[in-house]
Amino acid sequence: MxxxxxxxxxxxxxxxxxxxxxxxLTFFALGLLSMTxxxxxxxxxxxxxxxxxxxxxxxxxxxSTIDKSFHAYGAAxxxxxxFGSIFVTYIVFTIATVVGAYFQKWEVKRFFIGWTVIFFxxxxxxxxxxxxxxxxxxxxxxxxxxxxxxxxxxxxxxxFILALLVGLIIGNFFKPxxxxxxxxxxxxxxxxxxxxxxxxxxxxxxxKAVLTGSKLGAKGAEIGHQMANLTLDLxxxxxxxxxxxxxxxxPGVYSISRLLFKLxxxxxxxxxxxxxxxxxxxxxxxxxxxxxxPVVSIMVSALVVVYAVIELVVLPGVFTHVWPGPNDPLVxxxxxxxxxKTDGADAAAGELLDEFMRTKIEQDSGGKTVWMSGVITTSAxxxxxxxxxxxxxxxxxxxxVWVYKIEKHEGDKVxxxxxxxxxxxxxxxxxxxxFVYLGIFFGPGQAGATSDGLAxxxxxxxxxxxxxxxxxxxxFMLTFMSLGIITDxxxxxxxxxxxxxxxxxxxxxxxxxxxAIIVAYLFHHGMEIPNMAALxxxxxx
Amino acid sequence: xxxxxxxxxxxEMVLGHDGKxxxxxxDTLTISAESLDELDVKLESALQPQWMEEPIEVFMTSDNExxxxxxxxxxxxxxxxxxxxxxxx
Numbered sequence: 218m219x220x221x222x223x224x225x226x227x228x229x230x231x232x233x234x235x236x237x238x239x240x241x242l243t244f245f246a247l248g249l250l251s252m253t254x255x256x257x258x259x260x261x262x263x264x265x266x267x268x269x270x271x272x273x274x275x276x277x278x279x280x281s282t283i284d285k286s287f288h289a290y291g292a293a294x295x296x297x298x299x300f301g302s303i304f305v306t307y308i309v310f311t312i313a314t315v316v317g318a319y320f321q322k323w324e325v326k327r328f329f330i331g332w333t334v335i336f337f338x339x340x341x342x343x344x345x346x347x348x349x350x351x352x353x354x355x356x357x358x359x360x361x362x363x364x365x366x367x368x369x370x371x372x373x374x375x376x377f378i379l380a381l382l383v384g385l386i387i388g389n390f391f392k393p394x395x396x397x398x399x400x401x402x403x404x405x406x407x408x409x410x411x412x413x414x415x416x417x418x419x420x421x422x423x424x425k426a427v428l429t430g431s432k433l434g435a436k437g438a439e440i441g442h443q444m445a446n447l448t449l450d451l452x453x454x455x456x457x458x459x460x461x462x463x464x465x466x467x468p469g470v471y472s473i474s475r476l477l478f479k480l481x482x483x484x485x486x487x488x489x490x491x492x493x494x495x496x497x498x499x500x501x502x503x504x505x506x507x508x509x510x511p512v513v514s515i516m517v518s519a520l521v522v523v524y525a526v527i528e529l530v531v532l533p534g535v536f537t538h539v540w541p542g543p544n545d546p547l548v549x550x551x552x553x554x555x556x557x558k559t560d561g562a563d564a565a566a567g568e569l570l571d572e573f574m575r576t577k578i579e580q581d582s583g584g585k586t587v588w589m590s591g592v593i594t595t596s597a598x599x600x601x602x603x604x605x606x607x608x609x610x611x612x613x614x615x616x617x618v619w620v621y622k623i624e625k626h627e628g629d630k631v632x633x634x635x636x637x638x639x640x641x642x643x644x645x646x647x648x649x650x651x652f653v654y655l656g657i658f659f660g661p662g663q664a665g666a667t668s669d670g671l672a673x674x675x676x677x678x679x680x681x682x683x684x685x686x687x688x689x690x691x692x693f694m695l696t697f698m699s700l701g702i703i704t705d706x707x708x709x710x711x712x713x714x715x716x717x718x719x720x721x722x723x724x725x726x727x728x729x730x731x732x733a734i735i736v737a738y739l740f741h742h743g744m745e746i747p748n749m750a751a752l753x754x755x756x757x758x
Numbered sequence: 759x760x761x762x763x764x765x766x767x768x769x770e771m772v773l774g775h776d777g778k779x780x781x782x783x784x785d786t787l788t789i790s791a792e793s794l795d796e797l798d799v800k801l802e803s804a805l806q807p808q809w810m811e812e813p814i815e816v817f818m819t820s821d822n823e824x825x826x827x828x829x830x831x832x833x834x835x836x837x838x839x840x841x842x843x844x845x846x847x
Contacts, residue, residue: 221772221819222835233831405831497832501825505837508794511775511824518829559832616837628846629798629839630815638835703828 222638233406236317238646241413243313244684245650248417251680252657252673258680259291260309261687262302262340264347264376266357278361280349287344290687291679306691307336317406324400331401335702339694342383346376354576356584370580373590373690374533374572377565377697381529384701395702402699408561411692413646415564415598418591418685419448420654424674425589427658427665429749438666444747445658447592448651451547451599457740458555458600459607465732466493466555470724477723478716482623483509486615487517488717492724495605496521496558502608502639506616520714524721525562526704532556532730533569541734543578547744548737550593554600555733556725560641561696567597568693587750591685596741602644609639654681766842767814769805773839774821782818802845809843816841 247257267286289302318328354370388395427441474485490503497518504514536549557563571593616631663670771784779790791797820836
């Protein structure tokens with residue numbers, strides 16, 4: 218039976234995009250219930266940095282011993298212990314994802330087995346990645362009175378890199394296993410769900426700021442306002458990405474494809490959209506808009522996926538240590554959103570950048586500068602979401618131009634409903650989660666200016682942290698692992714991409730990335746992430 | 759068949775692609791061609807008795823199965839189009 222999009226509600230029960238909304242909003246709603254005094258999300262298992270044994274004189278601060286390497290996020294569930302919390306997390310998310318798999322008409326049994334393997338492999342990698350050797354910074358060691366020891370100082374980024382690495386090993390060296398797991402390795406579903414959880418994070422940022430600075434009285438409330446304003450500033454500045462992607466990148470890459478590499482018009486259009494706008498979704502949308510044979514979009518999409526993984530591996534380190542660096546963390550985040558072309562790889566790269574940047578600034582400043590996690594990720598995702606939202610409109614305009622101006626097809630109409638069919642639905646979940654928490658902050662929470670407001674914000678925090686912290690990070694981990702599993706580099710060598718590989722390389726390296734950084738600088742330079750160390754210090758003093 | 763505001767009859771069909779040919783079908787008709795232009799001409803010919811009375815519109819909804827499984831999570835829609843018959847181009 219044909220799968221078609223005809224009604225506005227088509228795909229609500231059967232597509233990953235919509236299921237990211239349902240999954241994300243379900244746990245967002247459960248998290249909200251903490252305001253009534255019930256914590257229904259605190260069971261999620263989250264790792265701590267660990268060592269086998271504490272050295273003499275060391276105390277447990279950020280680094281603990283192996284027997285405390287995982288914990289349930291919520292205080293109400295501390296009794297679950299390591300294995301209890303992991304087991305409950307497995308049961309709850311297995312039920313949620315299997316229901317999703319059933320409605321999406323996947324092989325449920327195979328999904329269940331694949332999901333189980335991926336889930337426990339992810340937790341194993343998460344555990345290893347939080348060993349102090351990989352994750353601890355010098356500051357973490359000093360705080361715990363640890364003696365000098367060699368560490369890679371990768372922070373939470375170590376787990377992400379390991380997950381991607383393990384996934385890539387499976388995807389490239391254990392292909393029958395990768396093929397079996399591919400039914401459950403769904404990076405787009407996992408990352409879109411994580412982005413809905415990120416909406417909780419963005420809404421929660423001002424709450425966290427005001428609670429951290431609550432002992433400062435009116436100053437604490439002011440800091441909450443500042444954080445709320447920063448998220449709104451990021452949102453507005455992110456609009457710049459739309460202008461850049463559609464009006465600078467696209468004509469540039471189209472010209473490179475046509476003039477330098479002499480590609481056919483339709484192929485150049487599809488490739489320009491993929492490299493400039495939002496990768497695979499843009500390649501398919503543009504292929505449809507110019508009515509190219511599906512094979513054009515398919516080939517370009519395969520190229521995008523491989524390049525996106527390469528960018529994910531390379532760019533966070535380059536942006537942290539070379540340019541733009543920790544002096545401009547939000548410039549780097551925003552540039553990431555413009556340069557990396559799939560939602561999964563962009564959000565994952567943003568998260569990795571977030572970990573690298575925070576670890577580096579904390580280390581460079583000797584612990585005097587501590588940034589709240591997730592702000593840099595937010596800047597990367599915000600720009601990407603802006604780009605994503607307009608792909609439907611762009612494809613619609615392109616279709617009109619193509620049909621009436623280039624092919625001159627009178628009487629051949631493009632339905633306006635195309636804009637909706639190509640709209641990324643997970644964005645709705647992201648905004649809903651963000652604005653509800655923002656509404657709680659400014660509404661009944663009264664921005665923490667009164668004791669009643671502060672009490673409500675504390676209750677909201679209980680549910681929010683498990684979703685924006687524990688669940689978001691878990692779904693990022695699942696994304697890294699799944700991305701690796703489904704990425705087969707050999708396909709790049711086998712496929713007859715020809716010139717397209719070089720167009721992609723030239724456009725990305727010499728045009729997209731530098732211009733993205735320059736434009737991000739113009740719109741994001743000067744935006745500062747509040748220093749939580751100074752805030753906490755001031756509160757204590 | 760149903761009527762739309764412009765009082766034109768509308769016929770619904772599903773548009774797919776098998777790797778070589780565009781395929782347009784509904785319960786009563788299936789046609790295929792290598793290019794869309796060629797497909798439009800064949801469609802015009804097949805539906806001639808209907809548009810001879812008055813102009814009609816054909817709503818083509820793309821069969822998204824022409825997009826491989828692994829791509830659909832990124833974008834689950836190719837394109838829909840409405841074509842007036844007789845052809846005007």
